Amino acid sequence: MAETSLEQIRSRVDADWNRIVELLKSKIALRSVSAEGITGDHMKRSAQFVADELRKVGVDAKVVQSANPDGTPGAWEVIGSRIVAPGAPTVLLYAHHDVQPVPDPTAWNTDPFVGTEIDGRLYGRGSADDGGGIAIHSGALAALGDELNVNVKVFIEGEEEMGSPSFIPFIEAHRDEFKSDVIIVADSGNWSADIPSLTTSLRGNTCVDVHVKVLDHPVHSGQYGGPILDANTIAAMLISSLYDANGDLAVPGIESQEPVGGLQRDLDESTVRADAGVIDSYTLAGTGSLAARMWTKPSLTVIGFDAHPVEGSFNVISPETTFRLSLRTAPGQRPEQAQEALAGFLESHAPFGAQVRVDRLENGMGWAMDPNAVATKDALEAMREAFGIEPINKGEGGSIPFIPELQRLFPDAQVLVTGPEDPKANAHSPNESISLSGLRHNVETEALLLAKLGR
Incomplete structure (x- = not known):
């Protein structure tokens, strides 16, 4: 099977664009705040919505409730797969469907739970973190359609913003459903809306x-x-x-x-300084x-x-x-x-x-990327093609502790950290938003990457 070209992918993403944006707007409206109770009905509805959307792009998805280490009920998780051939490479796609709270809606310029388009960005809680990751996975799978040449497994978590207490027990209980050759974690971001990045490292905490x-x-x-x-x-x-x-x-x-x-x-x-709102008189601390x-x-x-x-x-x-x-x-x-x-x-x-x-x-624990992995090189090539510019790799000062845990559980898997955010995304803060042009390129990138991984 010939590798799907950028032109084909771009055309399909264009045709599918309204659905991708509406998916994200619907996700924002669900108010999937895990801090209000990871076992709540609102989180179950959110998981069900994501599972339904994944089924539309060929994933056999279902909602499963995890269990905490002490045996109490945990988060509502979405897992699923799309198997194209027994011997094909297997890729695990990760994102999370829970979002941060909105302590003060008056600090927002728009309703935080109504997706609002302004100057090429879509505003709303969870638009970037991590509704954007879900939209990327959905859009990429739709763009490849029947030309998908890798087996895909999907895990959309329901408690990432709460520290993922049931993550490891859940993964260990579903090892076969997560075992893969490449893991794509779409919960980070790019250098800017126009310049793509692989995340090279995450600090521990x-x-x-x-x-x-x-x-x-x-x-x-x-x-x-x-x-x-x-x-x-x-x-x-x-x-x-x-x-x-x-x-x-x-x-x-x-x-x-x-x-x-x-x-x-x-x-x-x-x-x-501008993005963080640093006052003019303050000198940035530290050296190097x-x-x-x-x-x-x-x-x-x-x-x-x-x-x-x-x-x-x-x-x-x-x-x-x-x-x-x-x-x-x-x-x-x-x-x-x-x-x-x-x-x-x-x-x-x-x-x-x-x-x-x-x-x-x-x-x-923190995490560092393997710069020599085949998947790393494929991802950089896909970014270069989709964005039309050389990627600039970057680290993240934040922590995603489950990534090193994934690496520990699946030591042979190549882990890639991508994502929908950019410096203006304001994840966890008022006026969270996602660049729509950046989202489009991210969808194209992931579709290209999946096509390359299946070579």
């Missing part, structure tokens, strides 16, 4: 809760203030001791790493390439802090406090190792002998 205590009970700040520092100040001093004067994390045992596969192009500082600082070097964030609010505050010295640290680790470092290094440093560097206790929380 680990969290700790830090308890700081200086007093057995509150005391008056006028009477005792001076020799006794409040717990919040001690906590601030402890946090600042984790960094050097340049703003680099300086904790012995926490590793740093350069971009995987080499740095093809550094990130543009003005673009990063901006790409390394955002992709492969470790980063630490205070994501929670127990302190009395300004409203209703009064003159007492706070006796104790707790804060939570989220550490993004270099792709190659075991998160447990980094967590222990962080916890050990905190416990041994308590300012003025304050009592510091650290609770070790969850860990997720």
Whole structure:
């Protein structure tokens, strides 16, 4: 069978375009917020919708409820397959159908659960993360139709935004349904809407809760203030001791790493500042390439802090406090190792002998792409053809812990991380959107890639 050409694929995607966009708009309207209950009816409806859409493009799809490690009911998952020949290569297509919450709809310029087209972008919660991934898979399979020459397995997860607690038990219970030669994870993004990328690496992650205590009970700040520092100040001093004067994390045992596969192009500082809304007076912290600082070097964030609010505050010295640290680790470092290094440093560097206790929380391993895999080279070639421009590989500062778990469970599989996002997507934030021209090229890319993998 001759390999399907770009011209054929492009023509079919054009003819199918309205369906692809309407699929995405319908998905946005389902309000598939897993934080509101992964076992809820709204999540089951979302899974059923995805299964129905996959059946339209030839996948024998079904909805299955997973089980958590403790045996309680888990997420509603979509699994399916389309087998073209017993000896053909097998490709697993991954995306997730759950979306992030919308805490404040007034922060949006449009209704977050109504897909709205503005200036070539489709706005709505889940438009990019990861309704776009579902749309890419659907569009690519439709474009190939009966010319599909690889066996396809599909897994559309229902709890990715909740940390995937039942992911591994589910995969282990369905090994035969997921065993594949190539795994395409469509949950990342491109350099820009017009420049394609393979994701070369993902940082790992680990969290700790830090308890700081200086007093057995509150005391008056006028009477005792001076020799006794409040717990919040001690906590601030402890946090600042984790960094050097340049703003680099300086904790012995926490590793740093350069971009995987080499740095093809550094990130543009003005673009990063504009996309993140950085105030003009702020100088970006750290040293080295901006790409390394955002992709492969470790980063630490205070994501929670127990302190009395300004409203209703009064003159007492706070006796104790707790804060939570989220550490993004270099792709190659075991998160447990980094967590222990962080916890050990905190416990041994308590300012003025304050009592510091650290609770070790969850860990997720990072991941790095194999640049020499055949699937990697096919993917780059498909991107080059579909977008008409040379790809720029990039890392991601975020974490997708199930990817290294997939690699562990299926060590012979070649893993590719692609996706529908771009720097303007605002995934997890107000005004999330997807570039429609980028989506079109992503659909063409995946269709070309599947055709190449079947050679």
